[in-house]
Amino acid sequence: SAVISQKPSRDICQRGTSLTIQCQVDSQVTMMFWYRQQPGQSLTLIATANQGSEATYESGFVIDKFPISRPNLTFSTLTVSNMSPEDSSIYLCSVPSGPGAGNYGYTFGSGTRLTVV
Amino acid sequence: KQEVTQIPAALSVPEGENLVLNCSFTDSAIYNLQWFRQDPGKGLTSLLLIQSSQREQTSGRLNASLDKSSGRSTLYIAASQPGDSATYLCAVKDDYKLSFGAGTTVTVRA
Numbered sequence: 084s085a086v087i088s089q090k091p092s093r094d095i096c097q098r099g100t101s102l103t104i105q106c107q108v109d110s111q112v113t114m115m116f117w118y119r120q121q122p123g124q125s126l127t128l129i130a131t132a133n134q135g136s137e138a139t140y141e142s143g144f145v146i147d148k149f150p151i152s153r154p155n156l157t158f159s160t161l162t163v164s165n166m167s168p169e170d171s172s173i174y175l176c177s178v179p180s181g182p183g184a185g186n187y188g189y190t191f192g193s194g195t196r197l198t199v200v
Numbered sequence: 201k202q203e204v205t206q207i208p209a210a211l212s213v214p215e216g217e218n219l220v221l222n223c224s225f226t227d228s229a230i231y232n233l234q235w236f237r238q239d240p241g242k243g244l245t246s247l248l249l250i251q252s253s254q255r256e257q258t259s260g261r262l263n264a265s266l267d268k269s270s271g272r273s274t275l276y277i278a279a280s281q282p283g284d285s286a287t288y289l290c291a292v293k294d295d296y297k298l299s300f301g302a303g304t305t306v307t308v309r310a
Contacts, residue, residue: 116297189293
């Protein structure tokens with residue numbers, strides 16, 4: 084399975100500012116996924132990031148709030164913009180555990196714990 | 201829309217007892233089901249992956265079963281240890297993405 088390095092592991096930010104979260108994968112992957120886990124809740128998919136194309140956002144998430152970059156097949160960033168306390172969550176990136184279109188599981192990064200004050 | 205439910209939401213057991221965690225899903229047209237462990241404030245660690253054509257998977261003290269037609273999976277953890285204390289999440293894959301349950305938080309008392 085791929086190994087993901089996610090940074091930062093945690094941060095405390097002022098409302099109105101932005102934070103960029105990075106995920107580096109040790110192998111090339113076509114699709115990368117970004118999730119949000121609000122306190123006491125399960126994971127919700129924010130968007131799917133494909134290299135060379137615009138990210139695909141799920142209902143309720145917009146590019147202006149969560150811009151995503153995918154400059155190559157091993158790296159992606161998620162920015163949480165104009166933050167409010169409601170953005171306090173754990174953010175996680177994920178990639179398929181195998182190549183191609185097989186029915187693989189998924190590997191997750193270690194998460195970024197964001198607190199907005 | 202796929203909905204995944206995990207019961208119970210929380211579980212506290214003495215060390216050595218076997219754990220039984222339940223997961224149900226509403227749409228049986230899944231590719232696979234994955235069980236994860238999450239420690240507080242951390243990311244997810246994959247425990248077991250069961251393909252839709254399989255009935256169960258085993259890894260050490262962990263055994264997961266899948267009844268796709270009835271939309272159920274069960275994770276068994278034998279001889280629980282304090283180190284098993286964590287939140288356990290199940291996730292089903294349909295199309296390209298995962299749908300998660302809310303998790304079962306397990307506490308194993310020494």
